[in-house]
Amino acid sequence: MTRQMTGAKMVVQALKDQGVDTVFGYPGGAVLPIYDEIFQQNEIQHVLVRHEQGAVHAAEGYARSTGKVGVALVTSGPGATNAVTGLTDALMDSIPIVVLSGQVPTFMIGSDAFQEADTVGITRPCTKHNWLVKDTADLSSKIHQAFHVASAGRPGPVLVDIPKDVQFASAEYTPKPKAPVGYYQPQVKGDMETITALVEAIENAERPVFYTGGGVINSGPAASQLLRELVEATGIPITSTLMGLGAYPASGKNWLGMLGMHGLYEANMAMHGCDLMINIGARFDDRITGRIDAFSPKSKKAHIDIDPSSINKVIKTDYPIVGDVAHVLEDMLKVWKARGRKVNREALSKWWRQVDEWRAVECLTYKNSETVIKPQYALQRLEALTKGMDRYITTEVGQHQMWAAQFLGFEDPNRWMTSGGLGTMGYGFPASIGVQMAHPDALVVNVAGEASWLMNMQEMGTAVQFNLPVKQFILNNERLGMVRQWQQLLHGERYSQSWSEALPDFVKLAEAFGAKGIICKDPADLDDALMEMIEHDGPVIFDCLVEKHENCFPMIPSGEPHNKMLLGDAQATNAIAGKGAVLV
Known part of the structure; x- marks a missing residue:
């Protein structure tokens, strides 16, 4: 039976067939036919954001906290160009989203029509793939393909650009295919010969370490479970990138904490001193590697990644394995068990003694204050008061982001949403909205800096309109904290444009939006204020006034290897006492 329908109706039907229940968007002339169809149905909820960048970040938050594809809907011209930052953010962090954009009618394309932009051309470098659909008969199949491409292989953003006349015209609807689309079938099974060689290397390694990334989380819950089984069975230390937090529990006995520029001392020292590094689902980005020629200089290197272009792109590897993390880990465990579950126990015990010496530095030590x-301290108290709750954390970008990664513990995947590769200020607030839409009964906290938060502050209107109880926990130091830190340490204390001198009253701002505002500046009042935030049943802006010139340590300065870290005064004292390698 043929199903004739308009292009606009096809869009909504295709979303339903793909299991979409939430769309984040902002209407405009070029997408009004689609919005008219959204109005006439109740299965898909549309969340009206206040800016298209917010729509895409909200879709990212939804996707990252659920493992499903997030969806945003924007109009032509400025609607599409406003989405570019979110698309690039999703591409860098491998987040599956589909952005549907309106376009001027096909007969007007190229005429500089009102709100016309070359959306496909603009977004080609910041999407996995994009389409300009000029024939309504192709529209539904292209949308189904978009969902497949976004979620298959290394996940990422895709865009479908839909001219207005294509939305009005009618054609036969193509249902969602029962089998995956044939033309895009990424390799998911790793090469067994290389996997076996890697297992043999694990058996003989004296100083091995697992280095894990967001690819473990993107692979799904099975990958995290298999990773935990492998770590527990082998007894090998494990660290993670910013994007991989939660794949292995923070309470796990083999956990070294996050590594990289602001990673933990023991994690970075282990990476520098290991003899076998097993990269699982990470991409050797520069925040992790530091100086390439001095990165983990004594190790054999394995790299497991579903994206073939990531292998040997930055770091040459001895055991390159292209495949889906879950499939490869499953095969690794089978081979390791079949070969007798062997590791070099004596050498591993010695390695752990060295790791414990590095742990004794207590690199997150800081000088607390009673005034x-x-x-x-603010993040330690947030962790203590919310531990064990059904909690999701998003962040903005800067010092607060790094402190959140250091001081908040994640026991499970998909609980930590942050902008890693692109470092997008303004990401966290709309992302928290997307997370809260997906998990209406959960506690969703956006850890923010006042400067980052102001970049998408207009989304308070969205939070209030949809009664989303998102908590905006702003660590307010009245500075562009990370910029100021770099200027202090690396630019002769010349603080160029890093002090904010015209900040709003955040409590009054919250109240102006119809939300709750809280301010706290005394450490003695912090716990009560945090509980007030947590227990409030609506959106909250918490203005937490913190030390203005606190620096985030440890820190690997640009151009230095992992074993040359800047530490704070208290940390450096510990490091010197423990004879750790430290640049003070």
Whole structure:
């Protein structure tokens, strides 16, 4: 039976067939036919954001907290160009989203029509793939393909650009295919010969370490479970990138913490001193590697990644394995068990003794205060008061982001949403909205800096309109904290444009939007204020006034290897006492 329908109706039907229940968007002339169809149905909820960048970040938050594809809907011209930052953010962090954009009618394309932009051309470098659909008969199949491409292989953003006349015209609807689309079938099974060689290397390694990334989380819950089984069975230390937090539990005995520029001392030292590094689902980005020629200089290197272009792109590897993390880990465990579950126990015990010496540095030590709230203390109290709750954390970008990664513990995947590769200020607030839409009964906290938060502050209107109880926990130091830190340490204390001198009253701002505002500046009042935020049943802006010139340590300066870290005064004292390698 043929199903004739308009292009606009096809869009909505295709979303339903793909299991979409939430769309984040902002209407405009070029997408009004689609919005008219959204109005006439109740299965898909549309969340009206206040800016298209917010729509895409909200879709990212939804996707990252659920493992499903997030969806955003924007109009032509400025609607599409406003989505570019979110698309690039999703591409860098491998987040599956589909953005549907309106376009001027096909007969007007190229005429500089009102709100016309070359959306496909503009977004080609910041999507996995994009389409300009000029024939309504192709529209539904292209949308189904978009969902497949977004979620298959290394996940990422895709865009479908839909001219207005294509939305009005009618054609036969193509249902969602029962089998995956044939033309895009990424390799998911790793090469067994290389996997076996890697297992043999694990058996003989004296100083091995697992280096894990967001690819473990993107692979799905099975990958995290298999990773935990492998770590527990072998007894090998494990660290993670910013994007991989939660794949292995923070409470796990083999956990070294995050590595990289602001990673933990023991994690970075282990990466520098290991003899076998097993990269699982990470991409050797520069925040992790530091100076390439001095990165983990004594190790054999394995790299497991579903994206063939990531292998040997930055770091040459001895055991390159292209495949889906879950499939490869499953095969690794089978081979390792079949070969007798062997590791070099004596050498591994010695390695752990070295790791424990590095742990003894206690690199997150800081000098607390009874008169001013230290940002580290604020996050320690947030962790203590919310531990065990059904909690999701998003962040903006800067010092607060790094402190959140250091001081908040994640026991499960998909609980930590942050902008890693692109470092997008303004990401966290709309992302928290997307997370809260997906998990209406959960506690969703956006850890923010006042400067980052102001970039998408207009989304308070969205939070209030949809009664989303998102908590905006702003660590307010009245500075562009990370910029100021770099200027202090690397630019002769010349603080060029890094002090904010015209900040709003965040409590009054919250109240102006119809939300709750809380301010706290005394450490003695912090717990009560945090509980007030947590227990409030609506959106909250918490203005937490913190030490203005606190620096985020450890820190690997640009151009230095992992074993040359800047530490704070208290940390450096510990490191020197423990004879750790440290640049003070």
